[in-house]
Amino acid sequence: MTLIYQAGQAQQTGQIVPQLFVSIQQPSQVALNGVSTQRIGIVGTASWGPVNTPVGLSDIAGYRSSFGEKQDGDADMGVAVSVAQLQGANDFRCVRVTDGTDVAATGTLSGVTFTAVYTGTTGNALTVSLSQIGTSSNWQLTTSHAVLGSRAYSGANWSSLQAEVSADGSAFIAVTLPAVAPALATGTVTLSGGTNGGAQTSVQFVGSDDSDARTGMYALRNQGCAIGFIHGLTDTTLAGVIGTFGMSEGIYMIASGPSGDTISNAIALSASVGYKSYGLKMMFGDWLYYDDDTLDTVLISPQSFVAGRLATLAPSESSLNKQIAGIDGSQKAGLVSTGSSKTYSSAELTELFTAGIDVVCNPVPGGSYWAVRGGYNTSLNTQTWGDEYTRLTNYIAESLAGGMGAYIGEPINGTLFGDVRASILGLLSDMRGAGYLDNTGTTVPYTVVCDTSNNPQSRTAIGYLQADVQVEYMGINRFFNINLQGGAGVSVTVSNG
Structure with a gap:
């Protein structure tokens, strides 16, 4: 007689009657699937829809069904969705806020x-x-x-x-x-008498982190957003709070200075507030003109343009030099239709970047088009100051957090060590195959250690398990040097191949 059973359903010792046991083993390793890097969380105003409740949608048509038509205003989410969708974004979580006087x-x-x-x-x-x-x-x-x-x-x-x-x-x-x-x-x-309420305060936009009733920005918790912004909010004194939220939630938060800001004012605010967070990207308050299909030409913050462009890039890429669609001009450059084309000097850009502030402008190193000029976050640390550091770090951390919890409750032994390593190495291998990590060399750009060398019995005996993961990111070409030697007296040697 043969007994077929699922693993764990029959005793492996103490049997008396000789017979064949077939134990069906389920895969013990956790297969990690990378999290989305395209979902954008937007906090702003609307003329319809639930308040302080994340609503998932994929395009402006879905926005209209959930929040009504776009409205003229710096914080209107509809315009933000239109702009981000134009860049190729198609996954949004929108949170409507009001001042409480809406009717x-x-x-x-x-x-x-x-x-x-x-x-x-x-x-x-x-x-x-x-x-x-x-x-x-x-x-x-x-x-x-x-x-x-x-x-x-x-x-x-x-x-x-x-x-x-x-x-x-x-x-x-x-x-x-x-x-x-x-x-x-x-x-x-x-029906009549409906109102949108008055102007929202910065505190209402940021909201409360009360777990029973999160409001404003905090309503984006646990929504799987990779990028987020409070549309039109220009209170830079809250930049630290926004950046801290971004790091805690794995969201790359994008903020903006006030419309028509000056470089000297932006730098002074940066010095007084001290952004210094890889979880935050601060855009200079040089707002952009956009020809909306409903509101005609509007002037809006650069947040939705940058968020939409980042959402179309791999997490290992920078927004630097990537063309942005739909910009009809900026406050500094003027409207394209008027022929105005004022540009930033190297000195001005140096001042902004040194203060941890990025800007959208035209031209850029790639040519005469609109793009993010620096690709920087606000950390000011050369090891962590790029878009790619924030997004790739968040991607790896969120992917690990999303699957590795399945190992909690398992006995700590050699099998568990091997399964943990296999799960993490599988994720990193997939990332390398997708081009998120260097796949051109012979050296593997990551290591995972989870064995007795970093898990002594003194710790495993009381329930601690440790995995040490090191991942080498690819650098971003920011400073490209070409050494040219020319002249009639230059001797050129050409080798075959």
Whole structure:
């Protein structure tokens, strides 16, 4: 007789009856899958949608369905999504913030009150219509909006219609009946009175990290974002808080100086605040012109342009010199259509970069196009000052954090040592194959140690396991020297091949 069973279901010792046991072993190693480096978290304002709640979407059409039409304003998320999508980004987590004075639109039909499920001016364009279906006693309640779409509900009376609306998780309205429900009668009402509230403060944009009700920037926790920014926020005194959040969450946060900033002011703020964080990229307040399909020419911070471009690059790459689409000019250069083309001097760029501040400008080393000029974060440490350091470090750390926890609870022995090494080496090997690590040389650019050499019994006996991982990143070509020797007296020797 042969017994087939899953591993661990039969005792391996103490058997009496001779027989064959086939134990089906599940793979013990954890296969690590790298995390996304393309998801962008955006915090800003909107005229519709849930507040302080991350909403996933892939394009501007999805944005309109969730947050309404784009609005004119420095912090409007719709414009930010449009700009980032133009660069090739297609994965967003958007968080709407308000100052708390926003109001939902309302309307009344035959004594029945309809209230938009979300606050904001988008609700003011909602229409609610009641009509009889043919000659039957059944009625249809329809809510419609040019951007949000339409929803329809049927019922024989107001109570049944109210129940149908309440059961729809995607409803645009809530229905409130008076003490005595009126008779059904054909009619239409357009909601009104919805407001977006007043101007948000910096504190409201950053929000609270209360685990029970995170708000603002902190609502992006655990959303898998690789890049993030608070759109239009220019309070640089909060740069340290934003950078700290970025490092704790593995998000490369992008901030911006105020519109029309001066280099001297930006440097003074940098010195007083002391950014110095590889989790933060600070863009100079030279805002950019963009020709929006809804709002025409708008002036916005460079954050969404930079975030969108980074999202299309491998984590091992820098934003330096990578062409950015959709820019019609900048505050320094002027509008392209006017022929203005003021540029930055080497001295000005040196001042900015030395202070940990990057800038989008035209031209760049690659030619006459718009791009990020430095590719720097705010760390000021030459070993960690590049976009690529932040993004690749976050990628590796988040990938390890996402899978290695499966080994918690396992006995510490030679098998576990080997499995841990195999999992981490598998991830690093995949990264090398994808070109995130150097794959041109014969030397493997990483090592993983997890054995008795770094896990003495004194520590494993009390439950500690350690893996030491070293990864060699590729450098970025920032300072390209070409030595040219020319002249009639130069002797040139050409070798075959």
